[in-house]
Amino acid sequence: MTPVSVDPNRLKLTNDDAANGPLAGTLIGFRCKECGTSVFGYSIFCQSCTSSELEPVDLGTKGVLFSYTIVRIPPAGWPGDIPYVLGQVELPQGPQVLAEVVDCEHDDLKIDMAVTLTVRAVPAENGGPEKAVYKWRPAKSGD
Amino acid sequence: MNNIRPGREVMVVGVGLHPFGRFPDKDLSTLAVEAVLPALKDAGVMWKDIPIAYFGHVYYQGMSLGETTLSKLGLTGVPIVNVENACSSGSTAFWQAYWGITTGLYDMALAFGAEKVPRGPVTVTAEDSPERYIGGDHMMAGYALRGKRYMEETGAPATALAQVTVKARQNATMNPFAHRKDTYTIEEVLNSRMVADPLTLYQCCPTSEGAAAAVLCAREDLAKYGIDESRAVSIAAAVLTSGDYNGRGADHSAFSPYRTEPAALQAYDMSGLGPEDVDLVQVHDAATIGELQQIESLHLFPFGEAWQGTVEGRTALTGDIPVNTDGGLLAMGHPFGASGIRMIHETVTQLRGEAGPRQVANARVGVAQCSGAGDVTTVHILKRG
Numbered sequence A: 001m002t003p004v005s006v007d008p009n010r011l012k013l014t015n016d017d018a019a020n021g022p023l024a025g026t027l028i029g030f031r032c033k034e035c036g037t038s039v040f041g042y043s044i045f046c047q048s049c050t051s052s053e054l055e056p057v058d059l060g061t062k063g064v065l066f067s068y069t070i071v072r073i074p075p076a077g078w079p080g081d082i083p084y085v086l087g088q089v090e091l092p093q094g095p096q097v098l099a100e101v102v103d104c105e106h107d108d109l110k111i112d113m114a115v116t117l118t119v120r121a122v123p124a125e126n127g128g129p130e131k132a133v134y135k136w137r138p139a140k141s142g143d
Numbered sequence B: 001m002n003n004i005r006p007g008r009e010v011m012v013v014g015v016g017l018h019p020f021g022r023f024p025d026k027d028l029s030t031l032a033v034e035a036v037l038p039a040l041k042d043a044g045v046m047w048k049d050i051p052i053a054y055f056g057h058v059y060y061q062g063m064s065l066g067e068t069t070l071s072k073l074g075l076t077g078v079p080i081v082n083v084e085n086a087c088s089s090g091s092t093a094f095w096q097a098y099w100g101i102t103t104g105l106y107d108m109a110l111a112f113g114a115e116k117v118p119r120g121p122v123t124v125t126a127e128d129s130p131e132r133y134i135g136g137d138h139m140m141a142g143y144a145l146r147g148k149r150y151m152e153e154t155g156a157p158a159t160a161l162a163q164v165t166v167k168a169r170q171n172a173t174m175n176p177f178a179h180r181k182d183t184y185t186i187e188e189v190l191n192s193r194m195v196a197d198p199l200t201l202y203q204c205c206p207t208s209e210g211a212a213a214a215v216l217c218a219r220e221d222l223a224k225y226g227i228d229e230s231r232a233v234s235i236a237a238a239v240l241t242s243g244d245y246n247g248r249g250a251d252h253s254a255f256s257p258y259r260t261e262p263a264a265l266q267a268y269d270m271s272g273l274g275p276e277d278v279d280l281v282q283v284h285d286a287a288t289i290g291e292l293q294q295i296e297s298l299h300l301f302p303f304g305e306a307w308q309g310t311v312e313g314r315t316a317l318t319g320d321i322p323v324n325t326d327g328g329l330l331a332m333g334h335p336f337g338a339s340g341i342r343m344i345h346e347t348v349t350q351l352r353g354e355a356g357p358r359q360v361a362n363a364r365v366g367v368a369q370c371s372g373a374g375d376v377t378t379v380h381i382l383k384r385g
């Protein structure tokens, strides 16, 4: 079965076809036409000025690592490796996005390093199709 | 923007506490009653005098728990309100009690809170929610992200964070109600099991069971109920806020460390007091970094400098601004519904001059600050006499 976005309000899949390369996606949200604020995920009115003039916005796949932690005692229901790195990533448009940081040695983690979105399939907690989950990895030249 | 219009002066006239810890042989109602009865006795009033009660609790243990609990004291027919506001549930119950009295609706009110928190890391969202897959639904990981960034920005060493726990444990040795009474060195704190870098186990508050209660009364009605005015403590400010946009927004991932500042500013404005007037403070130290950032948000230290004040001993019982004088969440433990009122209990005890070996000399003004998921923040300012 094709993986489904872990949250269609935050992650739009741009490739969920395994025959056609790896999973890929982009972060999405809403931008306020009145004050210019961008919000990650779903909002009915602007979170900053409460205007109803919101337009969907593609928040892209790039950010910088605002902070990180290596989680050694995981929360209930965590389906991944232990320990795992949790990153707090600031997008160029302003919002911050929490997600696992993968493909990085702990010693190479640095605050303010550039990171790029990657999408990985994770088994669903209660069966059903796998979840396509957004994660961060260190940015590479050519990203 | 806010229309905060307090009316009559309201006082805390009685406080009660059930010890915090683990009590497998007691249900939630029993814990709660064992805090409520001492609070009523302390106030010198009877349950039949209480016209309204607010009950803070978080974990579901059946419907209408406040009513079930208080039915043991007699069915008086008064309104009983169950309050859930995450870690600020108890302080929200207290806030409601204040506003019910100051506006003239009630002479008196009971605010109480109780909790039996399950063991293990605390999560906020339900099963199969996106947060579970993303990995961010972890209270202490959220605090760890703040801690990492704080250390990077301010140059605070790990030992400064650990000192917050060392101080909390020292204060708790003088508090018979505390969950944890053994003391640690900085090395022991840093060498305890890593939960989420940079936070080790001893830098995270234990989840606990316990209960706390407070009786509030309008100053002008004290005589009517025969309440001893000399032990009553005045409430100078009672503020509750949720997250404001604050440049970051309220999406699940925005762990803004300084959400307390707007509530603090409102409380100072409401009371006519300022940070320079504060003699002691209880803040939400669910993790060591939390205490540092809360006392900065309360403007007791400039932003980024609370760690130095802590290292210099300024927040210790003998310092110029003692913080978490009863041991705080780090040593008392954290029964969510009870913690906010536990802070009121400690503040009242100190302002009455009844804190025994942990008494802060000449304590006149105390602040109690509580934070919860959803950026729920309460700030209460209490004043002697």
Ligand SMILES: [Zn+2]
Pocket: A032, A033, A034, A035, A036, A037, A046, A047, A048, A049, A050, A051
């Ligand atoms: Zn706007």
